[in-house]
Amino acid sequence: MNIIVCIKQVPETTEVRINPETNTLIRDGVKSIINPFDMYAIEEAVRLKERFGGKVSVVTMGPPQAECALREAISMGADDGFLVCDRAFAGSDTWATSYTLAGAIRKMGAFDLIICGKQASDGDTAQVGPGIATHLDIPQVTYVKKIEEAGEKLMRVERMLEEGFEIIETPLPALITVVKEINDPRIPSLKGMMRAKSAKITMLGQKDLNLDTTQIGLCGSPTQVVKIFTPPQRQGGQMLQGETAEVAKQLVGLIKDEVN
Amino acid sequence: MAIKIILDKCTGCSLCVKTCPFGAIKVNASRKAEVDAVKCTLCGACVDACKFKAIELVKTQERCVMPGIENYKGIWVFIEQKKGKVQSVAYELLGKAHELAGKLGCQVSGVLIGHGMDDQLDELFWHGADNIYLVEAPELANFQDEPYTNILVELIKKHKPEIMLCGATAIGRSLISRVAITVNAGLTADCTSLDIDPKRKILLQTRPAFGGNIMATIISPNHRPQMSTVRHKVMQPMAPDKHRKGKVIRETFPSSLYVSRTRLLDIVEEVESLVNIAEADIIVSGGRGMGAKENFKILEELAHVLGAAVGSSRASVDAGWMPYSHQVGQTGRTVAPKIYFACGISGQIQHLVGMQSSKIIVAVNKDPEAPIFKIATYGILGDVMEVVPALTKAFKQALNK
Numbered sequence: 001m002n003i004i005v006c007i008k009q010v011p012e013t014t015e016v017r018i019n020p021e022t023n024t025l026i027r028d029g030v031k032s033i034i035n036p037f038d039m040y041a042i043e044e045a046v047r048l049k050e051r052f053g054g055k056v057s058v059v060t061m062g063p064p065q066a067e068c069a070l071r072e073a074i075s076m077g078a079d080d081g082f083l084v085c086d087r088a089f090a091g092s093d094t095w096a097t098s099y100t101l102a103g104a105i106r107k108m109g110a111f112d113l114i115i116c117g118k119q120a121s122d123g124d125t126a127q128v129g130p131g132i133a134t135h136l137d138i139p140q141v142t143y144v145k146k147i148e149e150a151g152e153k154l155m156r157v158e159r160m161l162e163e164g165f166e167i168i169e170t171p172l173p174a175l176i177t178v179v180k181e182i183n184d185p186r187i188p189s190l191k192g193m194m195r196a197k198s199a200k201i202t203m204l205g206q207k208d209l210n211l212d213t214t215q216i217g218l219c220g221s222p223t224q225v226v227k228i229f230t231p232p233q234r235q236g237g238q239m240l241q242g243e244t245a246e247v248a249k250q251l252v253g254l255i256k257d258e259v260n
Numbered sequence: 261m262a263i264k265i266i267l268d269k270c271t272g273c274s275l276c277v278k279t280c281p282f283g284a285i286k287v288n289a290s291r292k293a294e295v296d297a298v299k300c301t302l303c304g305a306c307v308d309a310c311k312f313k314a315i316e317l318v319k320t321q322e323r324c325v326m327p328g329i330e331n332y333k334g335i336w337v338f339i340e341q342k343k344g345k346v347q348s349v350a351y352e353l354l355g356k357a358h359e360l361a362g363k364l365g366c367q368v369s370g371v372l373i374g375h376g377m378d379d380q381l382d383e384l385f386w387h388g389a390d391n392i393y394l395v396e397a398p399e400l401a402n403f404q405d406e407p408y409t410n411i412l413v414e415l416i417k418k419h420k421p422e423i424m425l426c427g428a429t430a431i432g433r434s435l436i437s438r439v440a441i442t443v444n445a446g447l448t449a450d451c452t453s454l455d456i457d458p459k460r461k462i463l464l465q466t467r468p469a470f471g472g473n474i475m476a477t478i479i480s481p482n483h484r485p486q487m488s489t490v491r492h493k494v495m496q497p498m499a500p501d502k503h504r505k506g507k508v509i510r511e512t513f514p515s516s517l518y519v520s521r522t523r524l525l526d527i528v529e530e531v532e533s534l535v536n537i538a539e540a541d542i543i544v545s546g547g548r549g550m551g552a553k554e555n556f557k558i559l560e561e562l563a564h565v566l567g568a569a570v571g572s573s574r575a576s577v578d579a580g581w582m583p584y585s586h587q588v589g590q591t592g593r594t595v596a597p598k599i600y601f602a603c604g605i606s607g608q609i610q611h612l613v614g615m616q617s618s619k620i621i622v623a624v625n626k627d628p629e630a631p632i633f634k635i636a637t638y639g640i641l642g643d644v645m646e647v648v649p650a651l652t653k654a655f656k657q658a659l660n661k
């Protein structure tokens with residue numbers, strides 16, 4: 001089974017601040033990590049490879065530094081990495097990102113399955129996975145929490161919804177996005193880390209991909225961010241003092257109207 | 261055109277600073293050149309001065325404009341249904357759409373796809389819909405990504421709405437992403453506030469990013485429809501007006517559009533998540549401070565008295581005390597109930613981003629320094645094993661249960 005995993009490099013913490021003068025994000029000194037949900041995607045791909053054989057390729061679109069993320073994925077068991085990187089891709093929103101990644105995936109060769117994380121922790125959009133599937137015109141199953149069965153042509157999965165889950169069968173090739181429940185990502189082995197150091201990373205720029213230049217980067221992005229701001233911080237309120245039974249009564253008096 | 265500093269190459273040598281005739285460059289705290297776009301005249305003197313090829317004069321791309329956007333009119337709401345029942349998020353969106361339509365002077369239309377939904381149409385009109393586009397067929401009874409996408413795409417191409425809203429639910433986010441790609445529209449995920457720009461008459465979409473630490477306002481001025489998914493429980497449904505009437509527009513499409521490559525084999529409702537935390541008005545959550553799985557019983561008792569759902573921090577999910585579907589936070593669910601009880605939860609940022617827009621937060625913790633107290637509306641310092649049963653008792657009395 002040939003599997004492609006899409007990963008994104010994100011700031012380690014979500015506690016980012018805005019530079020009030022320039023109105024841009026302060027990213028200095030913030031360490032980058034692989035988007036937490038993409039760790040589950042990598043792990044699931046490696047597990048499938050261990051069961052069925054085949055190959056796992058990881059791809060990321062981002063700045064040159066995103067190469068570290070690819071190497072980390074390889075240390076967990078992926079075979080090779082592709083870095084989609086070009087200044088022409090700067091300013092891409094989810095439309096242009098999924099278009100560009102779909103173009104890169106076409107270039108990467110035949111695949112049976114694409115795995116994405118449920119969403120990225122910086123943008124939280126959950127749009128890029130379905131976007132890639134649509135551009136490639138393949139079926140998708142989002143929010144997968146378990147792969148029940150996988151064969152050469154078909155796969156049966158459980159898709160998480162708000163009040164339970166659906167059991168869905170999809171033909172391959174297909175794209176799935178995965179949630180945390182699906183597995184526990186492994187810690188890279190020493191051997192994996194050694195391999196990652198020397199593994200080959202293929203660079204893909206605009207010239208390598210067969211893309212419509214009006215659909216990439218800023219030009220291909222219908223959305224524009226016009227303002228970013230820090231939401232007003234929630235203020236702490238009141239500490240309730242006294243005997244436990246007293247405090248309980250106080251609280252009931254304060255919030256009873258909200259309970260009905 | 262713009263001046264671009266290539267940070268990897270910049271050494272902070274400040275040669276460019278000395279060369280710039282307009283005082284528009286400085287070296288910042290992280291020892292990189294920074295251009296003041298207001299003072300900069302794009303003369304290019306710095307480009308030549310830089311010995312490290314770290315400065316470039318670049319052409320900024322123009323944004324593409326979709327032709328014919330002036331022909332798009334009206335606000336649409338995707339009416340999510342499960343097992344033939346319209347979901348509450350749809351009423352919330354109709355309420356918001358009704359308000360926005362007032363500012364634009366246009367109509368609100370719902371799009372309802374399913375089977376045997378006739379009995380709920382009136383209710384949709386009472387809640388703000390002027391029209392309902394109704395697409396019914398037995399094979400459309402349950403949501404499936406492909407047929408629903410095909411239908412929405414066809415409807416959009418035919419009737420050209422200027423705005424399309426959809427719940428930021430599991431179904432909504434999967435579906436609308438596919439639709440937006442296909443019709444080449446801008447899509448903003450998980451909005452918590454929507455408004456109309458009074459001058460340009462375009463949709464202002466505000467949403468949290470970075471787990472809620474930052475808010476961003478986003479527009480899609482050059483494409484139509486302007487599409488957003490909207491967080492559940494944020495918008496208010498309008499008070500139902502039983503005199504409101506509307507028009508039902510039935511649409512049918514060739515059955516080839518109703519075919520799905522994926523096959524829905526079964527829908528399993530999990531007993532433990534029957535009280536869906538995303539829907540609940542009150543949530544009683546427990547963290548590591550609960551000490552053991554058995555102790556969640558006291559939270560269930562309190563929840564029972566309040567008609568609440570039981571939530572959890574990641575620590576208690578990792579300990580195996582609660583199933584993942586109950587986890588609140590960055591890697592779990594985002595919730596915004598009327599009342600959120602945080603019992604034995606320290607209040608780490610990853611937990612806070614999932615619940616800090618709750619109306620009232622009550623925290624029970626034995627550590628006076630616990631960060632949760634900094635954001636709690638009401639804090640109770642004490643042991644959960646003592647405080648929670650006391651709360652259960654007091655509410656039981658007050659509510660006469």
Ligand SMILES: Cc1cc2nc3c(=O)[nH]c(=O)nc-3n(C[C@H](O)[C@H](O)[C@H](O)COP(=O)(O)OP(=O)(O)OC[C@H]3O[C@@H](n4cnc5c(N)ncnc54)[C@H](O)[C@@H]3O)c2cc1C
Nearest residue numbers: 547548549573574575589590591592604605606626627644
């Ligand atoms: C990438 C990433 C994603 C994450 N996502 C999430 C997420 O989605 N949701 C989430 O919750 N966390 C998440 N976390 C973990 C988060 O950082 C915290 O570790 C977690 O929230 C801690 O859970 P807790 O508050 O239950 O436990 P602790 O931090 O251990 O807090 C326990 C609290 O209980 C109090 N306590 C102990 N005993 C008692 C008692 N008898 N009575 C009263 N109080 C008592 C203690 O004073 C303490 O404040 C994430 C972390 C990372 C790195």
Ligand SMILES: Nc1ncnc2c1ncn2[C@@H]1O[C@H](COP(=O)(O)O)[C@@H](O)[C@H]1O
Nearest residue numbers: 006007061116117119120125126127128
């Ligand atoms: N720049 C990117 N490069 C590779 N994969 C990405 C990128 N952005 C998003 N993805 C994938 O799409 C998923 C959803 O991301 P998002 O839509 O940004 O929330 C992520 O978990 C990744 O699997």
